[in-house]
Amino acid sequence: MQSKSLTIQIDRNPSPERLEQLGVSRWPIWRKEVSEFPWTYDESETCYFLEGQVIVTPVGGEPVQMGKGDLVTFPAGMSCTWKISADVKKHYQFG
Numbered sequence: 205m206q207s208k209s210l211t212i213q214i215d216r217n218p219s220p221e222r223l224e225q226l227g228v229s230r231w232p233i234w235r236k237e238v239s240e241f242p243w244t245y246d247e248s249e250t251c252y253f254l255e256g257q258v259i260v261t262p263v264g265g266e267p268v269q270m271g272k273g274d275l276v277t278f279p280a281g282m283s284c285t286w287k288i289s290a291d292v293k294k295h296y297q298f299g
Contacts, residue, residue, distance in 0.1 A: 210282045212260060212268045215275040218252075223275070228252045231295035236288055244283040247298050251276050256292030261285045 215222070223229070231252075257271035263283045270276050271290070278284075 210262065210265075210279045212262070212270075212279075212282075213277040214268070214270055217273045218275045223252065226250070226275075226297075228275075228295050231297045234292070234294055234296050236286075236292045238288050238291060240285065240287045242283070242285050245278045245280055248280045249278045249296055249298050251278075251294045251296040254293045254295065255290070256288065256294070257290035258292060259287045259289070261287070 233254075234251075236256075252275045253270060253272050255272055257269075259267045259269050260278075261267040261284055263285075265284075271292075
């Protein structure tokens with residue numbers, strides 16, 4: 205069972221100022237079609253969803269819904285399953 209520190213942080217509809225402060229527009233873009241796959245985060249990842257809808261279920265945890273307009277941070281060491289119900293386009297940054 206994973207520790208409680210491995211939680212997904214979601215900032216729903218963050219302000220343009222916050223996104224600018226983080227430099228989100230300069231981060232690379234990742235796209236993925238509707239699919240389901242396992243994933244493990246070797247390091248933390250922060251991402252901002254431009255499009256899409258996803259349910260991420262951490263191993264031993266509750267499903268978390270996220271999508272367009274959400275700024276999300278995944279902790280290092282978390283294993284989960286991504287279930288994409290609408291094609292995803294997101295900016296991302298590791299570390």
